[in-house]
Amino acid sequence: MSQNIGIFDDIIDFIRRIHHKPEGFIPLHEPRFIGNERVYVADAIDSTFVSSIGEYVDRFEEKVCRVTGAAYAIATVNGTSALHAALVTAGVKKDDEVITQPLTFVATANAITYGGALPVFVDVDKDTLSLSPSKLADFLKKNSKLGSDGYAYNKLTGHRLKACVPVYTFGFPGRIEDIRDICSVYNITLIEDAAESLGSTCSGRHTGTFGLAGIFSFNGNKTITAGGGGAIITDDADFAKKARHLATTGKVPHKWEYVHDVVAYNYRMPNLNAALVLAQIEKLDEFIKDKRAMASEYSKFFEKTPFKFIKEQNNTKANYWLNAILFNNREERDAFLTFSNEHQVMTRPAWQLMHRLEMFNDCCYNNLENAEWLVDRLVNIPSSVRVTL
Numbered sequence: 242m243s244q245n246i247g248i249f250d251d252i253i254d255f256i257r258r259i260h261h262k263p264e265g266f267i268p269l270h271e272p273r274f275i276g277n278e279r280v281y282v283a284d285a286i287d288s289t290f291v292s293s294i295g296e297y298v299d300r301f302e303e304k305v306c307r308v309t310g311a312a313y314a315i316a317t318v319n320g321t322s323a324l325h326a327a328l329v330t331a332g333v334k335k336d337d338e339v340i341t342q343p344l345t346f347v348a349t350a351n352a353i354t355y356g357g358a359l360p361v362f363v364d365v366d367k368d369t370l371s372l373s374p375s376k377l378a379d380f381l382k383k384n385s386k387l388g389s390d391g392y393a394y395n396k397l398t399g400h401r402l403k404a405c406v407p408v409y410t411f412g413f414p415g416r417i418e419d420i421r422d423i424c425s426v427y428n429i430t431l432i433e434d435a436a437e438s439l440g441s442t443c444s445g446r447h448t449g450t451f452g453l454a455g456i457f458s459f460n461g462n463k464t465i466t467a468g469g470g471g472a473i474i475t476d477d478a479d480f481a482k483k484a485r486h487l488a489t490t491g492k493v494p495h496k497w498e499y500v501h502d503v504v505a506y507n508y509r510m511p512n513l514n515a516a517l518v519l520a521q522i523e524k525l526d527e528f529i530k531d532k533r534a535m536a537s538e539y540s541k542f543f544e545k546t547p548f549k550f551i552k553e554q555n556n557t558k559a560n561y562w563l564n565a566i567l568f569n570n571r572e573e574r575d576a577f578l579t580f581s582n583e584h585q586v587m588t589r590p591a592w593q594l595m596h597r598l599e600m601f602n603d604c605c606y607n608n609l610e611n612a613e614w615l616v617d618r619l620v621n622i623p624s625s626v627r628v629t630l
């Protein structure tokens with residue numbers, strides 16, 4: 242491994258150079274507040290509308306529609322609640338099975354289980370890091386049967402295969418069109434976990450708009466932030482109405498009466514957070530321009546190393562939320578993680594795979610060789626938007 246130390250040094254030097262930080266700590270991803278954040282947040286405070294009703298929530302939702310091309314957007318307290326509310330709205334119930342990928346942030350699997358549904362883990366592709374359509378087709382062919390109601394059921398468990406939640410890992414658009422086609426053959430509802438992929442497109446279409454609904458996260462470490470926040474997008478008017486209702490404590494509009502017609506959630510984004518994230522989304526194009534420029538600099542650099550830089554696929558445009566490189570084996574990955582973090586350059590491995598976590602390890606899954614291959618090798622490197630915009 243010692244022969245790599247020279248290369249590791251070069252990588253650290255390069256990261257410091259492109260982030261204009263010759264010394265000191267470089268985080269993996271930090272937010273930038275270089276627009277109207279202070280003005281909008283102060284205005285929200287002055288208006289006294291700091292909670293879940295207010296003009297910034299409406300303005301932000303309109304802006305999310307404009308950016309994504311979706312007909313409807315519902316702002317929520319975070320991405321996890323957005324996914325939970327979207328699944329409930331789609332009719333996912335206790336003991337339904339929901340297909341997702343093992344390589345994701347734990348929130349995806351958590352949100353699936355909140356209402357008693359069961360995650361089923363299907364492998365990712367090595368090049369997109371996202372759900373593999375060929376593995377999905379294979380899984381369904383071998384493990385599902387068509388019920389007399391026209392829906393797909395898991396042969397082994399007898400449970401309905403109700404929904405599929407692919408994830409745009411680190412912002413990379415996967416093979417979503419193929420996934421959509423497979424889901425439609427099997428009558429499986431497609432809900433996209435686009436938490437990481439605001440600004441990423443596939444065939445010119447925004448991620449999150451291929452299925453019945455998509456969700457975003459505006460957590461502090463995402464491309465833009467509300468402090469905490471999320472959104473559901475959809476083109477379906479009934480779905481939008483139902484999701485909004487469920488996220489707003491199921492309150493039936495009335496001038497003064499408190500009428501609630503369903504057990505629901507307090508999941509709406511406060512106006513204060515909407516003020517912050519509205520200022521952020523106004524900068525989205527600039528942020529992504531810089532992130533893509535950074536990715537292309539990283540890409541050129543890593544061509545001259547024995548390590549592979551993950552790139553967007555043809556016909557897609559990635560936001561490069563978190564840049565990722567692949568080492569040749571786990572030992573090399575661990576050596577780089579140790580070296581870079583000791584040198585105050587923050588790097589992180591991929592998340593532990595979902596099926597290996599205690600609470601999900603008795604879930605249904607089959608061969609996850611690609612995800613297992615990837616986690617042994619993958620490292621995320623600093624990807625914050627540069628301040629010099």
Ligand SMILES: *Cc1c(COP(=O)(O)O)cnc(C)c1O
Pocket residue numbers: 318319320321322345346348349408434436437457458459460470471
């Ligand atoms: C961030 C994230 C979420 C959850 O979003 P929060 O706003 O943190 O609740 C869900 N899925 C993925 C893939 C994420 O990266």
